[in-house]
Amino acid sequence: MSDHEYTPKSKFGKWFNDRLPLLSLASHLTDYPTPKNLNYWWTFGGILTFCLITQIVTGLTLAMHYIAHADMAFESVEHIMRDVNYGWLIRYIHSNGASMFFLAVYIHIFRSLFYGSYKSPREIIWIIGIIIYLLMMAAAFMGYVLPWGQMSFWGATVITNLFSAIPLVGEGIVTWLWGGYSVDNPTLTRFFTLHYLIPFLILGLVVLHIWALHVPGNNNPVGIDIKKPSKDTVPFHPYIVIKDGFALLMFMIVFAFFIFYTPNILGHADNYIEADPLVTPAHIVPEWYLLPFYAILRSVPDKLLGVVAMLSAILILAALPWLDTSKIRSAVFRPLYKQFYWILVADVLILGYVGAMPAEGLYLLIARIATAYYFLHFLVVLPVLGLKEKTLPVPLSITESVLGGSTNLAVAKNKESLNN
Amino acid sequence: MSEKKTNRRDFLFTATYAVGAVGIGAAVWPMIDQMNPDASVKALASTEVDVSSLNPGKTITVLWRGKPVFIRRRTQEEIAEAKSVKMEELKDPEKDEDRAKNPEWLVMLGVCTHLGCVPLNDKGDYNGWFCPCHGSHYDTSGRIRKGPAPTNMEVPKYEFLNSNTIKIG
Numbered sequence: 001m002s003d004h005e006y007t008p009k010s011k012f013g014k015w016f017n018d019r020l021p022l023l024s025l026a027s028h029l030t031d032y033p034t035p036k037n038l039n040y041w042w043t044f045g046g047i048l049t050f051c052l053i054t055q056i057v058t059g060l061t062l063a064m065h066y067i068a069h070a071d072m073a074f075e076s077v078e079h080i081m082r083d084v085n086y087g088w089l090i091r092y093i094h095s096n097g098a099s100m101f102f103l104a105v106y107i108h109i110f111r112s113l114f115y116g117s118y119k120s121p122r123e124i125i126w127i128i129g130i131i132i133y134l135l136m137m138a139a140a141f142m143g144y145v146l147p148w149g150q151m152s153f154w155g156a157t158v159i160t161n162l163f164s165a166i167p168l169v170g171e172g173i174v175t176w177l178w179g180g181y182s183v184d185n186p187t188l189t190r191f192f193t194l195h196y197l198i199p200f201l202i203l204g205l206v207v208l209h210i211w212a213l214h215v216p217g218n219n220n221p222v223g224i225d226i227k228k229p230s231k232d233t234v235p236f237h238p239y240i241v242i243k244d245g246f247a248l249l250m251f252m253i254v255f256a257f258f259i260f261y262t263p264n265i266l267g268h269a270d271n272y273i274e275a276d277p278l279v280t281p282a283h284i285v286p287e288w289y290l291l292p293f294y295a296i297l298r299s300v301p302d303k304l305l306g307v308v309a310m311l312s313a314i315l316i317l318a319a320l321p322w323l324d325t326s327k328i329r330s331a332v333f334r335p336l337y338k339q340f341y342w343i344l345v346a347d348v349l350i351l352g353y354v355g356a357m358p359a360e361g362l363y364l365l366i367a368r369i370a371t372a373y374y375f376l377h378f379l380v381v382l383p384v385l386g387l388k389e390k391t392l393p394v395p396l397s398i399t400e401s402v403l404g405g406s407t408n409l410a411v412a413k414n415k416e417s418l419n420n
Numbered sequence: 421m422s423e424k425k426t427n428r429r430d431f432l433f434t435a436t437y438a439v440g441a442v443g444i445g446a447a448v449w450p451m452i453d454q455m456n457p458d459a460s461v462k463a464l465a466s467t468e469v470d471v472s473s474l475n476p477g478k479t480i481t482v483l484w485r486g487k488p489v490f491i492r493r494r495t496q497e498e499i500a501e502a503k504s505v506k507m508e509e510l511k512d513p514e515k516d517e518d519r520a521k522n523p524e525w526l527v528m529l530g531v532c533t534h535l536g537c538v539p540l541n542d543k544g545d546y547n548g549w550f551c552p553c554h555g556s557h558y559d560t561s562g563r564i565r566k567g568p569a570p571t572n573m574e575v576p577k578y579e580f581l582n583s584n585t586i587k588i589g
Contacts, residue, residue: 154537158553161536176452180461182486190455278481278488280537284553298554303534303570359555 028214033233034240035220037398041111042218043247044104050248051101052206056199058094066146068192070185073148074274092263098140099266100255102289105133109317114341116329117219123321125212130318132205137290137314139198142191149271150281156183156191158284162297165307182277222401223330224394232398283358291355292348296374298359299367309371316378323378325386333392337385344377461485466589468581471525479541481530484588488530488538489576490549491586494560499523501547502561512571516561519575527578527586528562534569549573 006027008014017023065084067076080087109129112118118126145156160177164170179186217228226232234240258266266288270281286294296313300306316323331338347370354367395401467484471491474480479492494502502516503523520526530538530549537553544550545566546559556567563572578588 154553158535158537161534164536176456178457179455180457180486184461184486186455186458186461277483277486278538280552282552284537298568301568303568306568 030235030237031229032214032236033217033229034236035218035226035398036232036234036239037220037222037401038218038240038243039221040243040247041107041114042220043244044108044111046244047104047248047251048101048108049206050251051097051104052199052202055094055097055101056203058090058097059196059199061090062094063196066192068146068189070148070188070275073146073188077147089259092259094143096255096258096263096266098143099258099287099289100251101136102140104251105136106289109133110345113320113344114331115219115221116223116324116326116331118321119324119329120321121216122213122219125209126321127318128205128209128212130314132202132209133317134314135198135202135205139195139202140287140289142195142198144287145188145191146195147271148188148275150273150275150279151268151271151284153183153275153277154280154284155286156187159286160187162307162310165304167304184277219329220398221330221332222395222398223328223332224396224398226398285356288352288356291353292351293355295351295355295367296371298355299364299371313371313374316375320378320382324382326382326389326391327386328391328394330394333394334385334389335392336389340377340381340385344374347373347377466587468585468587470585472584476524481538482588484576489588490526490528490530490541490562490573492526492541494520494524494526498547498560502559502563505559505561505563509565511564514561514563514572519561519563519572522580525586526560526562527575527588529574529576531573532556532569533564533571533573534567539573 006017006024008017008023013023062080065076065080065087067073077091080091082088084090112126112129141155141159145152160174160183163177164174166173175181177187178184179190217226220226229235268285285291293310293313297306297310300309326334326337328334331341350366351370351374354363354370357363359367464485467482467489469480469482469491471480471493474491474493476493477495477498479490481488481490483489499516502520505516507513507515516523519528532539532551532553534551534554534556537551539549539551539556539558541549544557546557548560548562548565549558550556551558551567551569554568556569557565558569558573559565561572562575564570576588578586581587
């Protein structure tokens with residue numbers, strides 16, 4: 001794992017390390033050579049780790065007061081808000097923390113898309129990341145059901161009914177998921193169990209994600225392979241630790257703003273009404289972080305195909321390392337890809353917006369165009385672009401690009417002749 | 421492994437895997453089946469409803485197996501409208517006579533067949549029901565006419581115990 005042999009200084013340290021090499025691991029993590037040109041978009045890995053731990057700690061404390069029963073869940077959440085010491089704070093951290101978690105993960109994913117971090121040799125890191133993202137969505141969905149408000153109940157009904165689109169066995173699967181003939185107490189208790197379990201699965205996958213990252217090392221804004229350790233790298237501690245720490249502080253300011261000033265802005269007022277199986281709220285809308293996929297679901301007029309389109313929109317990301325045929329990682333040196341990248345960002349934002357609007361008229365038309373473009377980007381633009389695009393010359397080392405030096409020998413010679 | 425001949429050991433391996441697979445299956449099945457509806461849920465399988473106070477043109481919603489059931493006493497216009505629809509116009513062709521044996525009474529699950537929301541009464545383009553979630557329109561017979569829902573609203577098993585009481589389930 002480490003590029004160098006490590007020997008603890010103390011006798012006890014050596015004795016311990018020979019039996020369980022935790023000190024070697026700590027040394028590897030401290031000295032881990034990191035590209036020296038990492039920008040602030042690279043700080044979101046650390047921020048995400050913070051988000052996960054925050055959700056686990058606040059979740060554990062909430063679970064000490066919450067009651068997973070259809071007759072008592074809603075009241076127990078109000079009990080947390082009104083009676084439990086600092087219960088309001090812990091719950092607001094947890095509910096807004098989910099949004100912050102997704103905000104950070106979307107920045108993290110789009111950073112990867114811009115700098116080509118998913119490309120060889122980092123495909124496994126990327127795929128583990130997609131699995132984490134899927135688990136995050138499952139955890140967030142089930143967590144949203146637990147307060148047993150109107151949005152909880154009907155969100156659970158709509159999402160579990162997605163499985164009924166499966167031919168032949170669909171209805172059976174939905175009944176099995178519910179543990180009854182509708183969303184009810186058995187559904188609530190199993191969702192609570194799974195909501196409790198998934199964060200620990202994510203934690204395990206995060207360890208694998210970082211382990212897989214430490215094999216090739218970080219990608220960087222220039223996107224080239226670098227020698228490690230070398231003039232192009234700095235040790236993780238203190239350089240990256242300080243930078244990540246500063247970015248985390250900035251992130252926590254945004255986080256705190258939501259918790260203390262607008263704790264309910266990202267939620268729905270309907271969820272403060274207790275679940276009623278006889279009345280569906282007029283506008284069922286998922287949380288903001290699922291809206292683009294919701295828009296894709298609704299843009300297809302057929303039930304089964306709508307569900308297939310929505311799932312494909314997520315799973316297509318796992319095939320990205322093979323759909324993008326370009327050998328150049330960073331968009332900095334891909335003038336055309338850079339433009340398509342920003343079109344994709346706009347496309348996803350548009351999908352998110354129409355996902356929150358009623359599915360009719362102009363909104364539906366826009367959703368359909370945006371859905372078509374989303375798939376076009378991955379299935380046509382990326383494969384073709386890699387073969388056709390004229391990329392810019394890539395520097396040989398980070399030092400060269402940072403010092404504003406020449407990008408390669410041919411260009412260097414050109415410049416010299418110009419200067420003369 | 422130069423010889424390809426099946427020997428005693430290969431047989432033992434295969435037999436072990438087979439028995440192991442059956443054993444794992446037998447151990448996993450209870451873990452999966454425990455999630456299916458339990459005896460107490462199944463016990464609530466039927467509901468009796470008194471409909472004597474229901475006037476024509478009105479609908480009541482009752483809960484059966486955790487799901488809403490619409491019971492509508494239809495007006496003569498609604499019945500005529502439901503019967504006049506041509507089968508070719510329907511996404512899920514079903515005659516009104518088959519859905520409402522006694523045409524005055526329409527009994528069906530008030531669950532949209534798209535993703536399970538409860539449609540609203542007296543709404544939509546076909547004077548029947550409209551689902552607010554994803555915009556499915558149903559006619560006066562509860563048949564899907566427009567929108568993403570694939571099938572008509574389901575008619576459960578029910579019977580009239582006497583002229584005033586319906587037993588669902």
